[in-house]
Amino acid sequence: MEKQEEFKRTDDRARLLTKLSVIGAAGSLILLVSVLILAAKRGGDVLTLAAIPFALSLLFSAVSFIYGVMYGAVQREDEEKRLLAKRMESRALNVEEDVRFTAGRSFANYTRFAPYVIAVAAVAVIGLMLWRSVGIWNLREGAEVVMVGSPVHTALIAAVLMMVSAFAGAFMVGQSRMPGFRWLRPVGAWLLMGFLVLCASAVSALFFSSNITAVDPVVSKVFLWIFVVLGCEFVINFVIEFYRPRTLAESRPVFESQLLALFTEPGGVLRNIASALDYQFGFKVSGTWVYGFIERSFFPVLILWAALLWSFTAVHEVGPNNVGIRECFGKADTENLLDPGIYWTLPYPFGGIRQFSCTEIRQLIIGESPESAKERANSPVILWTNAHGGTKEPFILAVKNPSAGENGSKIAESSAISFINMAIPIEYRVRRDGVVKYAYGNAEPEVVLKKIGEQAVVTFLAGTTMEDLLGSGRGAAEKELHSRMQKLADQNELGIEIVRVAILDAHPPVEQVAPAYQSVIAAMEEGKTAELEAVAYYNRTVPAAEAQAYAIKQTAQSRAFASRTVAEAESKRFSAQLDAFNSMKSMFMLNAKMEVLENEGVLIQKYVIPANLRDMVYQLNFEKNERLDLVNLDVSELK
Secondary structure, X not given: OXXXXXXXXXXXXXXXXXXXXXXXXXXXXXXXXXXXXXXXHHOOHHHHHOHHHHHHHHHHHHHHHHXXXXXXXHHHHHHHHHHHHHHOOOOOOOHHHOOOOOHHHHHHHHHHHHHHHHHHHHHHHHHHHHHHHHHHHHOOOOOOOOOOOOHHHHHHHHHHHHHHHHHHHHHHHHHOXXXXXXXXXXXXXXXXXXXXXXXXXXXXXXXHHOOOOOHHHHHHHXXXXXXXXXXXXXXXXXXXXXOOOOOOOOOOOXXXXXXXXXXXXXXXXXXXXXXXXXXXXXXXXXXXXXXXXHHHHHHHHHHHHHHHHHHHHHEEEEOOOEEEXXXXXXXXXXXOOEOOEEEEXXXXXXXXXXXXXXXXXXXXXXXXXXXXXXXXXXXXXXXXXXXXXXXXXXXXXXXXXXXXXXXXXXXXHHHHEEEEEEEEEEEEEEOHHHHHHHHXXXXXXXXXXXXXXXXXXXXXXXXXXXXXXXXOOHHHHHHHHHHHHHHXXXXXXXXXXXXXXXXXXEEOOOOOHHHHHHHHHHHHHXXXXXXXXXXXXXXXXXXXXXXXXXXXXXXXXXXXXXXXHHHHHHHHHHHXXXXXXXXXXXHHHHHHHHHHHHHXXXXXXXXXXXXXXXXXXXXXXXXXXXXXXXXXXXXXXXX
16 A cells, blocks of 8 residues: 555656656747847847757756656556566566566666766757857957847846746756756756846846947856856766766766756755865864854845945045046036045945046047057058058048139039048047036037037038148148037037047048059159159269369379479488588598498498408408308398
8 A cells, every 4th residue: 555655656756747847848948939039139149148048948858858757657667567566476477577667777778878968968059059149249240239129128028038037947946856856957957047147138238228238248258158168067077977986866967067056056055065064074064053153144244245335335436637526316416526535425326426537638530430440550551552441431522623624614523522531530638617518418428529520520621622631731631620620519518628630541542543642652752762862873973073083182282292392302412412522522432332332232242352452362252151150140131
């Protein structure tokens, strides 16, 4: 009787598991289709990622349904075995080996091998849907995220789906604690994950309603990496499962995420911390009064900490060179502007302080998009005849003295105008006496400034020519544009001071006019090059010729001076010698002879013979002495 009641209970649990799996699959399918339709109709990067958790919950619901069907078949087979064994008590028959009973083996094989296949399928689903989402993002090619329709309606729909997902996920997680219902836990966990993604998409839609489009891409990138981490967890669990020791307790499926379990199960974080502490210290740390006190006071302290953080939003600092405007319940105190310092207001969102810098120079570019300006700033210098910038709108210019026909009429209407591409950066700052006008006079003051800047540029260019902008008239054009823009800004009460207006990157359209201009410029540059080469040749040749002429002249003068001086010296010497000869002829001749012997016969061997010894006979040997002898050595030869 007890076994029949136990069979009834287990069979009821199996049927309940099957029903819950069907409900989970139906709910996941409805949420998946709703999210896909909402993302396709409304847009938003976060909404494209919201389909991933619902696709996985649909997969796990189908897996849990098969598990429930097979689990019920096993229970019914066990009951049939029990009844058959009772009838066959008198026979030697092993009921366990009856080939008719295969549900048990099939269920064992399913619980053993199916989780691995399911984990691989989950990784494939995450990878494919992430690839799909990234592909949708790349189709924009750098454009901003656009949400079609009312962002508030999108946030409302996402909030409804979010609440359905939250209640369904919490219900599935709660039911998974029943014996045999463990495979429902991944269904609930991923439904709760879908709740988080839809919550983020609703918040992003509300930011869209406030014209803040930068939140959605950032949040989508965060969830993208979260799904990548969860996919890696499936792979790691797949590998670790081969080495995990088996126990008699109900095993955790491979496709169940432990990271999600930390946040989707009530008390899951504290239980995991307690288990980790018990394991590290080797005793029941979670049973001590200290841990019990921390566990009881954790959430109250967390709430108190959040309240303290919220109260800090009542403290504001107006930075140096800034001017603050106090707001209370959406009303601005425009009479009392705040100087730099610390101020108190009501906590957010009931109060706050808006502050603006009156010294910061801001820049706005007319003539090209911000993306083109960023691309031009990051790109190398290129010739203006090549296409660059991408999204420039040409301005219309007047043509000076257009060509005329035979009767004096214009040849063509297009000859009276021309086009020019250029970028006009406007640098401005907020005036202290215009802070209130800048903050509350216009919803988007930068957009208004861009519009009036374009107006000033168009009206000015209608009366000027391209030669003026490309030539020496650019400075005067910048001053005139500065004056016109400042006047229009004052008329529209923008509360700003335009510091500088510049004309950059001015050139005719690249497609047709630029090559002709480039040809003219090239010819001018070639002419200038030839002129400079001639000047360089002149500067190189004339000084060299002058230097050479000067050198020749100086050489001739030096030679003339030397010849004249030498001749005068020789003349004076001859006169002196003549006087000496006339005074003492014999002495002069002897002295001259001695000088010849001394100067000209230095290396000649000389023999001195007295002239009065006429009767003596001398034998002179004029052969060269081959042997060095100190007696006849001439010291002068050794020098």
